[in-house]
Amino acid sequence: MYAGMALMMVVLTWRQRFIALGIAVCIDIPFFLGRWAVDSKLTFGNGALWVMLGCAVIALTRRTGRERTLLLKGVGLGLLLVAGRKTGDAWLLITAKTRPTVLDQYVATADHALGNPSWVVGRLVAATGPTGIRLLDFVYVQLAVAAVVVALYQLRRVSVERRFPRHHLVRTFLVIGLLGPGIYMIFPVVGPIFAYGTGSEHWTNPDLWPSTPPTAQWAVADLWPDTPPSISTPQAFPFDEVTPRNCMPSLHTAWATAIFIHSRKGPRILRYAGTFWLLATLGATLGFGYHYGVDIIAGVVFTLTIEAGLRTLDRGWDRSGVRFTAYGATVFTALLLSYRFLPVEMGKNPWLFGPLLLLAMGSVIYGYVRTMKLWEPKATLIRQREPESQPELV
Known part of the structure; x- marks a missing residue:
């Protein structure tokens, strides 16, 4: 409030x-x-x-x-x-x-292409002890506060200029939250700590989720974060009616990416804070078992596409912006389809599909940066006229 x-x-x-x-x-x-x-x-x-x-x-x-x-x-x-x-x-x-059934087996199988990063980072986070765990939990929970700090910097001159800027972080933040749940309904996933772990019981030592009901009885097996699941034919399986299906895409990653983007034009301390919040959020989403690696890739593509779409709208549907927004939406759709219909092939051929996933995300990042640079105002150099030489007075 x-x-x-x-x-x-x-x-x-x-x-x-x-x-x-x-x-x-x-x-x-x-x-x-x-x-x-x-x-x-x-x-x-x-x-x-x-x-x-x-x-x-x-x-x-x-x-x-x-x-x-x-x-x-x-x-x-x-x-x-x-x-x-x-x-x-x-x-x-x-x-x-x-959504009584979830598609975690599909996502976990496809995640083999990236080396099961949630399992790796989960062990690293556990090794940091209660202090590191609580720090990451604070960053994860206070993401909205970080967004407000960046937004306040962007809107700092509203009281003087008596108008809002054309584009700011709050717009992107709200659109991500508006569109993201629609993807949840299409691609319901609960996350590795629930599907392959003991859920809230895993973090009882730092007491992160004191009021969350147990979910271990719904898990496929107790594997997270010690043993990655084997590659087999995935199938949907039932889960409880309490745990949200909020993994695909990772909206925390999407919001942290938006904070990172909008902090680039701020002072150095704000840029450092935006970078820290993005990295810490990635560590928390993977390390706490909330998300798979492929969720993160989808979240980054999701954010850049929305950000470009909003900026394109502000520029009167600029052609380059429309092209990039369409490209980002195409890549995002292709990612979801590959997770759903090609997970076994992705898991069995990590040296092929791992680089392809990173290349797809990298192409969207490159396209976004390139499009934004085209829209930056060109600095005009004004040559000062040299003083004309005056004839000597005799």
Whole structure:
């Protein structure tokens, strides 16, 4: 809630921001004390929500023209972040309830082409001990906060210029969250720690998932992260109605990639933070057993295609952008089809399909970078006229 309010406050002056934050905290304190008195779960956010709704009322009743539009856009941006989070949680539940079988055997077989990276990184993460595990878990859970930090930097001049930039991270973030669950419904996958491990019970030592129900009885076998599954004819198998089918593609990888892209134009510390968050997210998604390696490749292609599509829309459907967006969508579709219909061939021929997968992802990365460079404004060199020599005065 407070992250959403922070996005909303980019349209306010500094004085208005302090007033809004103070009101939100004052509203939350009684709620906090009430929950603490009845020994309930201590959460914050009521004050931030009330402040955002109050700003919407002020925009409708006390503002006119461009100022009203700007304030409503700010409120809408903050509420979209909150609504996107709740909608995502609802979609995860829908995938678990409506997809009784999962396709993990297909993905795990295809993952042999990459050397089963989830199994390798899983052992490395376990070797770091509780400290390393908690650090990666913090990075994984606080991904939205990192996105808000980058977005606040991009939107830092809205209160001065009184307009939003043409494109920013929040747009990409929301579109990824909007389209991703649709792929979950087509390609339901629960992840290696659930399909080939003990699920939440595996991380009971650092106590990462204290309230997650056990899923070991639904697993194909207890193999993760010590023993990769053998290559055999894959088939769909049933799973519980609680665990989300949220692996293909890896949306955490997609969001971390978007943060990395949008932090490139920031100061050095922001660029370093974006790089760290991407690498740490990759380590967490693989090391915690949430995703397979082929999920990561699909997530990167997914993000670059969406990012290019949004920028192409802003540029009036530029031809080069349309071509690249179509290419990215084609590669993404080809990846999903190969995971579904060619997993055995991919697993048995890793020296062929492993480089092909990396080449497909690399081609999309190269195409994206090349297209973005074509759109960068050309620096024009203005030659200064040299002073004309004056004849000497005699």
